[in-house]
Amino acid sequence: MSKGTLFWRYVAAIAITVFFLFPIYWLFIISFKTPDEIFSFPPKWYPGQIHFGNYAVLFKDGDAVTVWNSLVVAGVSTVLAMILGTLCAYSIARFRTGGENLANWIISQRMVPPIAIVFPVFLMYVKLGLVDTYIGIILLYTAFNLPYVIWMMRGYIQDVPKALEESALVDGCTRWQVIWKVVFPMCRAGLLATAIFTFIFAWNEFLFALVLTRTEVTTYTVQVTHYFGGQSNFWAKISAMSVLGTLPVFIAVAFMQKYLVRGISLGAVKG
Amino acid sequence: MADLKLTQLHKHYGAVHAVRGVDLEIPAGEFTVLVGSSGCGKSTLLRTIAGLEQADQGSIEIAGQVVNDMPPRDRDIAMVFQNYALYPYMKVYDNIAFGLRVRKMPEADIAQKVKSAADMLAIGHLLDRYPRQMSGGQLQRVAIGRAIVRNARLYLFDEPLSNLDAQLRDEMRSEIKRLHQELGKTFIYVTHDQIEAMTLADRIVLLREGQIEQAGAPLDMFERPATQYVAGFLGSPPMNFVPARLVAQGGGYAVRLEDGAELALPPARVAKLAARADQPVTLGLRPEHMSRAEAALRPGLARYSSRVDLVQPTGSRTYATFKLGGVEAIAELDAHDVQRANERIELALDMNRAVLIEPSTHRVL
Numbered sequence: 001m002s003k004g005t006l007f008w009r010y011v012a013a014i015a016i017t018v019f020f021l022f023p024i025y026w027l028f029i030i031s032f033k034t035p036d037e038i039f040s041f042p043p044k045w046y047p048g049q050i051h052f053g054n055y056a057v058l059f060k061d062g063d064a065v066t067v068w069n070s071l072v073v074a075g076v077s078t079v080l081a082m083i084l085g086t087l088c089a090y091s092i093a094r095f096r097t098g099g100e101n102l103a104n105w106i107i108s109q110r111m112v113p114p115i116a117i118v119f120p121v122f123l124m125y126v127k128l129g130l131v132d133t134y135i136g137i138i139l140l141y142t143a144f145n146l147p148y149v150i151w152m153m154r155g156y157i158q159d160v161p162k163a164l165e166e167s168a169l170v171d172g173c174t175r176w177q178v179i180w181k182v183v184f185p186m187c188r189a190g191l192l193a194t195a196i197f198t199f200i201f202a203w204n205e206f207l208f209a210l211v212l213t214r215t216e217v218t219t220y221t222v223q224v225t226h227y228f229g230g231q232s233n234f235w236a237k238i239s240a241m242s243v244l245g246t247l248p249v250f251i252a253v254a255f256m257q258k259y260l261v262r263g264i265s266l267g268a269v270k271g
Numbered sequence: 272m273a274d275l276k277l278t279q280l281h282k283h284y285g286a287v288h289a290v291r292g293v294d295l296e297i298p299a300g301e302f303t304v305l306v307g308s309s310g311c312g313k314s315t316l317l318r319t320i321a322g323l324e325q326a327d328q329g330s331i332e333i334a335g336q337v338v339n340d341m342p343p344r345d346r347d348i349a350m351v352f353q354n355y356a357l358y359p360y361m362k363v364y365d366n367i368a369f370g371l372r373v374r375k376m377p378e379a380d381i382a383q384k385v386k387s388a389a390d391m392l393a394i395g396h397l398l399d400r401y402p403r404q405m406s407g408g409q410l411q412r413v414a415i416g417r418a419i420v421r422n423a424r425l426y427l428f429d430e431p432l433s434n435l436d437a438q439l440r441d442e443m444r445s446e447i448k449r450l451h452q453e454l455g456k457t458f459i460y461v462t463h464d465q466i467e468a469m470t471l472a473d474r475i476v477l478l479r480e481g482q483i484e485q486a487g488a489p490l491d492m493f494e495r496p497a498t499q500y501v502a503g504f505l506g507s508p509p510m511n512f513v514p515a516r517l518v519a520q521g522g523g524y525a526v527r528l529e530d531g532a533e534l535a536l537p538p539a540r541v542a543k544l545a546a547r548a549d550q551p552v553t554l555g556l557r558p559e560h561m562s563r564a565e566a567a568l569r570p571g572l573a574r575y576s577s578r579v580d581l582v583q584p585t586g587s588r589t590y591a592t593f594k595l596g597g598v599e600a601i602a603e604l605d606a607h608d609v610q611r612a613n614e615r616i617e618l619a620l621d622m623n624r625a626v627l628i629e630p631s632t633h634r635v636l
Contacts, residue, residue: 163356166323171370171421172344181373185360 027246030239031055038235054240063237066223067244072134073209073219074202077141082195084142085149086157090179092150093157094165103154110147114207122211132214140212141202148201149194156190157183192259196252203249220245273332274299274424274457275320280329282312282319282481289315291481292329297474302451302458304472306465308504312481313461317427320459322346334424344373349418350427353434355410357402357417364398367417388416391450408439415447419454428460432467444470465505469493477501494624499633502555502626508590511600513554514630517547526554526627528596534573537623543636544627552636555626558590561602563609564617571623579614591616 030038031054033047058064091097098105121140122131130136160183168178184191209219224241227234253260275297282290289312297303305313318324320331322343330337338346349370357366364385371381389395392412402410411431418426428447432440448471451458462468468475469489476486477500485497489505496502502510515526518533523541525533534554536544564574580599581592584606591602591609593616602618609616627636 161354161356163352163354164358166321166343167350167352167356167417168369168373169323169343170321170348170350170427171417172373174342174344177373181369182358185358188360 024246027239027242030235031243033236035236054236055244058237058240058244063223063241064244066218066220066241067248069134069217070203070219070221070245071248073137073141073217074199076134077138077145077202078195078199080138080142081145081149081198082191085146086153086191087179088146089150089153090157090183093154094162103151106147107151108147110151114144118207118211121208125212131212132216134217137209137212137217137219140208141205144205144208145198145201149198152194152197153187153190156187156194160186189259189262192256193262196256196260199252200249203245273297274301274334275459276330276332276335277316277320278330278332280316280319280331281327282315282324283327284315289481290319290326293478293481293483295476295483295486297457297459299457300455302448302460302471302473303476304460304462304468304474305476305478306462306468306504307478307484309463311478313463313478314429315481316478317429317459317461320425321348321350321427347424348427349421349423349425350429351411351414351418351431353430355402355414355434357410357413359402361401362398363394363400363402363405363413366402366413367398367420370417370421384420385416388420391419391453392416392446407435408443411435411443412446415450419450424457426454426456426458428458430461430463433462433464440467447471465507469505475505477504496626496635498635499553499555499628502628502635506557508558508601508603510555510557510626511595511598512628513556513596513598513600515552515554515596517544517550517552517627519548524548526552528554529598530594530596532575532596534575534620534622534625536625537571539623540627547636551630553628553630553633554596555628555635556595556600556620557624558601558603560621560624561604561618562621563604564619568619571621572619573622575618575620576615577618579609579612579616582609582612593618 029045029047032050032052033044034051034053037044037047055064092103125131125136128136130139164182164186165178168182169175173181204221205219206221209222210225213219213222220241224238224245227237227241273296275295277293277295280290280293281288291312293316305316307313315324319326322338322341326339331339333346333348357363358369361369367385367388368381371384376384385398386395389398392415394409394412394416397405397409397413402413405413411434414431431447432443435443444467447458447460451471460467460471468477472489474486475489475492477484477492479500485492485501487495492501493505496505499512503512513528515528518525518527520533520535523536523538524544525535527533564572568574575595577593577595579591579593581590583590583592587606589604589606589609591604592599593602594600628634629636
């Protein structure tokens with residue numbers, strides 16, 4: 001490739017990157033501005049000084065605890081969905097549990113529009129006393145993510161050569177040991193990629209959280225909407241809260257990018 | 272006591288009856304090869320012995336104990352798989368040590384066992400590598416290493432050489448045989464390759480459609496096959512089969528081919544055939560039991576003249592295809608016995624070695 005072509009490629013790449021990163025930059029930068037700076041015209045492209053006041057307010061008022069709620073709810077439901085879903089996927093992949101159709105039926109559950117079931121679930125939760133509890137929302141997210149986990153892990157497990165498991169069985173493993181010592185290491189990239197996506201689904205979930213929580217376990221996605229008022233919107237709080245809510249996912253993806261890419265592309269190179 | 276005893280073993284896969292009532296005893300220390308064409312049930316039989324498949328009927332005894340309901344790990348077996356089945360995320364050392372670690376052997380003992388197995392298989396310098404950094408032959412050595420460190424009672428091999436190229440296969444074949452001699456353990460080896468079966472086995476068990484067609488020492492089976500199937504399966508190129516009729520000739524008997532040629536049978540074979548005079552038989556003759564005829568023939572040889580259709584020199588030997596009693600047959604001749612197609616040659620057929628088969632039952636007479 002000539003130097004000229006390479007130069008223009010870089011230019012194009014940088015332009016595209018700037019275009020897509022700008023909204024995120026804007027979100028971050030607003031969170032460090034004073035209210036005056038937020039509304040100034042022409043807009044200030046960068047703040048005169050970094051101002052942490054918006055964050056301080058969130059922590060002082062206790063709003064920041066909603067990020068913790070999201071972390072607990074998304075984290076625990078991800079762990080549960082991964083454990084249950086992977087075992088279920090193993091059973092379907094290896095023992096043909098449920099025959100040909102069970103796997104298809106399971107993934108079809110993922111296609112149910114959440115809005116169609118949110119009110120029946122709400123009424124049920126009222127009866128069971130699960131509204132606005134960790135358990136309630138964790139159970140729901142786990143159930144909602146299970147089909148995805150089962151579907152993805154079934155594919156990864158089917159790709160593990162059966163002879164590897166049989167060899168381990170002959171060599172002295174129990175079925176549980178086979179799963180732990182052979183299937184998990186073989187599916188490591190797939191497990192991590194699936195876990196990250198599951199976590200992100202739960203982290204970003206809004207509808208169920210809006211309907212099923214009140215004050216105790218409000219997640220950050222719901223909290224952000226509290227700053228949209230009839231008279232005015234609290235842009236400073238909205239942006240600061242959004243940054244707090246974005247950071248954990250940013251960090252998780254940054255650390256696990258390698259597995260994420262491998263996990264996604266694993267299915268693509270199947271022979 | 273037999274190391275392995277199978278009694279009336281049956282295995283179904285859905286509608287397919289893969290193993291149909293197999294009875295087999297394998298004494299300790301024997302190298303048994305289960306051989307047969309694909310789909311004959313040999314791998315299923317091995318996997319059932321290993322406990323990777325459940326037997327539907329019959330019993331499997333290992334060292335006198337019925338193991339039908341025992342998981343593979345308790346059966347005191349080690350197994351080598353066709354595709355090596357090495358764990359790609361473990362180094363060679365850890366692959367070999369895997370079975371010992373699962374069984375909680377102390378690390379010091381493991382190190383010593385892995386080392387001695389690796390030395391035996393000449394893979395000592397590879398212990399630090401991952402499987403993806405190795406060739407097929409090396410991978411199979413590691414897989415064999417993983418089996419032999421286990422010090423099991425039965426060693427099962429499921430077509431271990433079929434993924435290797437021809438030269439490597441010959442090399443590994445002799446190594447497996449040498450290994451068996453050194454270890455003195457019971458080996459059960461599955462293959463579809465009759466050369467592997469002949470060269471490796473103390474005893475060949477030839478399977479056909481889920482049943483044992485014949486079992487015996489390799490040369491016994493080669494020289495005294497019980498059925499036409501066995502006769503045709505062992506040997507390469509395979510035995511020629513020619514429809515014929517048994518006729519009285521002089522004081523003895525001969526087989527008359529469809530082209531009218533009569534091949535006299537040696538007197539030693541006549542006694543058993545008297546009752547079958549004038550009945551159809553199938554004549555079986557191995558390619559290597561034909562040669563270019565000399566002016567005077569030894570007793571037991573029969574002269575046959577034919578035109579050669581095809582000549583295939585292999586270097587040391589030459590295969591000549593010709594019509595024998597109207598049927599295409601192959602003779603294995605000395606390299607220079609026949610030069611080109613369409614040549615007329617006089618062949619000496621060794622009737623001492625010929626087999627006569629009852630055409631309706633396909634059993635050797």
